[in-house]
Amino acid sequence: MRQIGLLVAACLAMTVWTSAPARAAAKIQHLISPGGIEAWFVQDATVPIVAMEFAMSGGAAQDPDGKSGVANMVADLIDEGSGDLDSRTFHERLERRAIELNFSVSRDFFRGSLRMLRDDKDEAFDLLRMSLSSPHFDGADVERIRTQVLSGLKRETSNPSALASRKFLELAYGDHPYGRPTNGNLQSVPRITVADLKDYVGRVLTRERLKIAVVGDIDAASLGRLLDQTFGGLPARSSLAPVPDIDAAQPPQRAFIPLDVPQTVVTFGGPGIKRSDPDFMPAFVVNHILGGGSLSSRLYREVREKRGLAYSVYESLLWMDHSAMFVGNTGTRADRAGETVDAVTSEVRRIAEEGPTKQELDEAKSYLKGSRMLSLDTSAKLAGALLQYQLDHLPIDYIERRNALVDAVTLEDAKRAAQRLWGHGLLTVVVGRASQTATEPAIVTPAKAN
Incomplete structure (x- = not known):
């Protein structure tokens, strides 16, 4: 579940198809659920797997001034207990069915991915629903994740690649939101409160700018039902701070x-x-x-x-x-x-x-x-x-x-x-x-x- 860095982005693989070009050329459907949730969808029964990727506009560019790292902490915490499940029980349910649920942030998007066996799709989508709609942000979980983030940031102070990346973004974008590290810094992360995390969820995790792609062994009717159950209860509108267009600083x-x-x-x-x-x-x-x-x-x-x-x-x-x-x-x-x-x-x-x-x-x-x-x-x-x-x-x-x-x-x-x-x-x-x-x-x- 962890952040997507600026310089490198990676997709997690699950099941290899025997004929990649043929599968990639499969018909892409524009699906609209009964509740109006839209998705690009490829139905493929080659293997009993369903994979979904989704994103909501907002990302780390929506971190409050002086509190860079809020979006990253939300991504790290949103599956640490939700609904009527504490963190341990939530992850036990994921592991029992080998469900892969991950969240990450880029500068512009809050992203999630879900992968499961076909027969576990109802439970998998329900766990995703709970994560998005009712995360706990319990104090003990917040402090545990904060400690992990700070530990990583301290390691970066002696990592030349991390230092170079941070300085490069600072040189390119100055005090624009794109110039801030997505995972925050040693000064900002300790200032982040539970109220900041909840405010971010309320402003960003909505249906307004939701984009979804689904590939796998599921029919359109079943997918439409699951999309409504998963995303239909989210707020209809986002409340995003404006992010100005910017050109990177001119070389040399x-x-x-x-x-x-x-x-x-x-x-x-x-x-x-x-x-x-x-x-x-x-x-x-x-x-x-x-x-x-x-x-x-x-x-x-x-x-x-x-x-x-x-x-x-x-x-x-x-x-x-x-x-x-x-x-x-x-x-x-x-x-x-x-x-x-x-x-x-x-x-x-x-x-x-x-x-x-x-x-x-x-x-x-x-x-x-x-x-x-x-x-x-x-x-x-x-x-x-x-x-x-x-x-x-x-x-x-x-x-x-x-x-x-x-x-x-x-x-x-x-x-x-x-x-x-x-x-x-x-x-x-x-x-x-x-x-x-x-x-x-x-x-x-x-x-x-x-």
């Missing part, structure tokens, strides 16, 4: 945090391209060429294969409701940190100025078309993808149209997107032992307990 900027650790961590990025932007798909394709996580990416070849500076290096696009950015990460020896930063900066500058080659573009398209379908190999992963398409305001047939959109990206499109993304340089945060980290001057920030 660089910060250095001294920390006595064996490996220096480098986090880099800058303003991105929103999901609704016409240049998003060209940006997505050209980003794969630069640092999309494959062994053929330019950054991997230049930083690892040619220079042996790091074991891995990646870079990806991130988009939110009110902003977008690209962000990358690598780790290296302290005495080679400057060389590593310079290698990344040089490669980013080169693709911004020259764009990709035709061969790179063709190979990226081929990979992105094939890998996406193969990645939807479980009911959980397909449900997660369908939920994300809804959150991104994409059409219900997007999964069928996506490859054509990838194919339509031209070399000129890719070059234009590369210039937009990387033409201004990088925001760079270096965390590690003091040494010459790069040729440009840096803002030196002491590591602190945040």
Whole structure:
């Protein structure tokens, strides 16, 4: 049940289908329950499993000023006793039926997932209903979870990746809600009260902006009944504080945090391209060429294969409701940190100025078309993808149209997107032992307990 970090998001798998592309191409229904609850739904009886993913607008951006971490604590506590069940009994009922119920938060959304055997669907949905509608927030449970969160935050003060991520967001977004850590900090978490948790639930956990995706062995009538029973009792309207649109800070900027650790961590990025932007798909394709996580990416070849500076290096696009950015990460020896930063900066500058080659573009398209379908190999992963398409305001047939959109990206499109993304340089945060980290001057920030 735990938070989704900004830099990495992970889907939990349950049962592997024998023919992923065929399942992913199954008919997606727009289901409306008798009570008006909407969901995207794929009925599939290949295995007796049902997977549901859902989200409500709000997320950590709705944390009160000075109390970052409220949404994260709600996600950690909402299944720690609800209805007429205390925490222990609630989890015993989950475990008895091997029901997986998880909650998490991103900056824009409070999210949940539910996975169960077909025959346990009534109990599984009822436990979810109790979590959403009548969480206890008992004092002992709140303090236990608070202690766990604070313990994790204390560990982060000596974790170079965590420090780099926090400083990068601070550099990019300042005092905007996106600049705050979703799990809070050592000053804010002790201030969070039970009243704060209950207020968040009342404002955010509603039907108004509810998005649902369900995949598995269940018929439409049964699903509609369960959706009404589960979500129908929630408040109809949310009460969200406005979150302003924001562009990430313009590069180039660089910060250095001294920390006595064996490996220096480098986090880099800058303003991105929103999901609704016409240049998003060209940006997505050209980003794969630069640092999309494959062994053929330019950054991997230049930083690892040619220079042996790091074991891995990646870079990806991130988009939110009110902003977008690209962000990358690598780790290296302290005495080679400057060389590593310079290698990344040089490669980013080169693709911004020259764009990709035709061969790179063709190979990226081929990979992105094939890998996406193969990645939807479980009911959980397909449900997660369908939920994300809804959150991104994409059409219900997007999964069928996506490859054509990838194919339509031209070399000129890719070059234009590369210039937009990387033409201004990088925001760079270096965390590690003091040494010459790069040729440009840096803002030196002491590591602190945040």
